[in-house]
Amino acid sequence: MVHLEDKEQYIFYEYRDSSNKTIPSEESSKDEQRRKLAVAISVSFFSVLMIVLTFYWRKKKLRGNIPQEKGDDEAHEEKLELPLFDFTTIVHATNNFSSDKRLGQGGFGHVYMIQGTLIDGQEVAVKRLAHKSGQGVREFKNEVILCAKLQHRNLVKVLGCCIQGEERILIYEYMPNKSLDSFLFGMFYSSRELLDWMKRFNIIFGIARGLLYLHQDSRLRIIHRDLKTSNILLDNELNPKISDFGVARMFTENQMEANTKIVAGTYGYMAPEYAIEGIFSTKSDVFSFGIILLEIVSGRKNTGIFYPNQGFNLLGHAWRLWKEENPMKLVDACLEDTFTISEVLRCIHIGLLCVQLHPEDRPNMASVILMLTNENTLPQPKEPGFLIERTPIIEEQSSSKNMTNSSTNEVTVTLLDAR
Template structure:
């Protein structure tokens, strides 16, 4: 009787185990690799990467009767990132993935027919097929890490971190994305996204043979205008371009899922997985607006996007079909007004801040040995325009365009100068300029310049303080005492000679105002010249502030404005030249940062504090800078800091504590919470920015884009965490070694944390800040939680900033701190 019960129990246990296996067939093979002679059965088996983040198996798209071998995320609702047999599907799930003794990987259907296989890898000893944690399916020899074949070389519609998009000249491989046919059909669609190498490298989306989108060309430091090389806090792109290969790739932050997809509609999109909300957030889409549509304005047209897309003709050109242009039909483009452009005294007109024209092979010529690009273009009557590019080997090359200039648009970032060939009659014209769709009309801007001339013409005319302020601040809100302003006016020819005719080799920077050039006057004095770009979105209030405000400020820690020049369409500001450029040039470079010893960093911090205290309390005006950051701290030949760029500055009344604006200007990572979110700014807004700078100086790290493997805090949050744990000195820059005083370093860190506290009321004044920095005996309070201390904490309705660099104008909805 007992033996019968035991037999029944064993039978029941066996049946239960069998039933359990039957319920979960796809878990029967939860390994990441197979060897020669082994296979994966599509109906019951899968491969899972070791970190449990990717799956290889057979899937059936919703609404489709076909099945495919693919790779998808394991813990994210089915998001397929790679498809093997996209154009030769299974009719059921009985397919089988096999690998033979020679390493040949094959997908077979239920009758043994081959649906997909890899190219013959040659002789392979002990082949292994493995699904890696990156989502890459690889073939290798047992014990070797060399891949004989990998799925990353044959992308579908998705680019994952670590994948390459582009060319390998050794193998002849061209890795490109091909869209799905539709949302539920992974077969090859109509669109491709690739790096095109015929001419200058540029990203191109095509629908069959027709170009639908083009990034600007590679110019040595990046892609001109729009393109997928915009670094963010979670996305780190790179472009490799040399004699052997040209490819784009990217990395993502730790434990962050990022993917780039060419969808069935031909849109190239970047997505970021928001884990707490369980959805994919769209970081950006290309084309992003109508100006991104290839050739939207036709040949020799330039597109400007504000609320809508608008077209203008380049300098020297006019609409080919004026009637169509009046009806906003721009595709016919533009034609020359005067065709006498060969040996008739012709020259060039500069268009600034543009995405350079289509640079495919028959349109451009690249010469790496020409010094005088302008003369080279003039010597060839077929040359339409020229530009300059930085070479990977150092130095600059000359790029010349022929046949047509197409697909040009004004851009806010990564814009370049294009020099367009025009007839002599166009060079003499002062009223035939390219109209730019900016918030202020050309007429009103020129009127402003006339007004400024009347104010400053060197006649010691008195102006009221209100004339230095943006229209959003009334006369009753500013200092009422009359001021006297004297400012030298430079002759344009003098500046032209000093800058070698604004030579590209004299160009030392670029800002929202326009390019900055180094110059040398006949007396030997070195100068820096800001040149207002034709396409600049800044100009009206910024120019007025820069001239009329800074002319009344004199302090050893503020950059000195020497004078200005207005000549026809040219607007120039002349500054003292800062030999050592800006603080970020040293601070965020691995090699140059080592030259910033601790005492020099401390001197820079105190110098900035003194300059800011002068603005807030000791000058004749009470000024809020509003865009304080390390790139606006210039360094003279003795590395003394000087605060620069007062285009966004505002004046406060003596009894005024805070005001509000609808136009938030500044830079992500430096803006205080109350300013970024609500548009409220005060002296404490500058204090917050100063605190960020202090923590960046002591650590050698940027606040925005800072990552730590143990948490998701930015630099502010990381510093606060270390401080609360009693490990404040761990924040110090490793380049300093032990060559600093611990007490001084801790005091700087504590002051920085006090300045970036969430509540503006709890932040110290700059007078208190300077006292705390200069007095070892002064007792300091304990800092509270910083504002914006989380690098990524987003809800489903948040807008994630796409840039970590300057945003000269943003809306108050872009930042959300937690």
């Protein structure tokens, strides 16, 4: 028996009952409860922490751990908002990516056509990125994120994607007439004949509307950075749709231009300030549009073609004809009498305004739309920024038997100041 001096002291002692068992005090019981509660809270906190870390790791893995160049927009940080398709389903639909379903090859992989087995009987195109293409993965994710947000009749509609292991696949609406360059620069003259002037003007106007949407009317301001004829797809009725947003960049509402150390695009279509200094803006796309416009009018490619006895590419040739006040010689011969002279002249004029050296001298796309739709007087264009000239160099070669003169050609790219 334990003797207590008073009642209040009882809670600080233990006593043993007749069976010799220790009976805990009231305070000891409360301490034990506190310990159990602390352990429970610690376990719960640790579990929640592990769930958060696991979620973060899986999200980071899904993004592919792609390094960002300085100044990149935050589009890569946003989650993918397109339907995800299973890789096995796509393999089955493409017959294991067989060559008979292949439409062509892009910069980072092949494009295939699927009929009616993937999306509600719809014909779709499947772009499969080549494996081990780090830049291609980044561009793929960029295209997925941007295309999920952009909807316009003159932009290709993206329907879904697949991200599984190393596989990166984009699914978009099928364009039966393929790309504009296959008509303008294809092997057969007849393909150009299919594009009469009315169709060509409709294509020019459609591309302009698509660019206006990207630059001004969409909730995002998008700079395409790789606008060219092979990235203009044509639907059943030969309506143009801008495609391939892999290297596109998103601007903030008040941002006017940006600079990059990684110049991504196609020479012959890139603006001088972008190709040389890495500076790009909406006016960079305007320059590319100007090149495309001149290619549509002439049926000739800006790069790789030099005109006899002139030594210029298409841009230099167009400028020379303009200075000689004979721009109609630029018009594709297969158009014959299908065009209105004033309309064609206006398009050539607009094309030359779009390719001026300084970005501030080029019109924006809103102004281009107005120029295409009315007959107001246009400003005189200044000398284009990029001209490719083939310069003849005479070299004398001597031998013990005779003296002969031979000439060789060098291709030089000249950046000319506007006058």
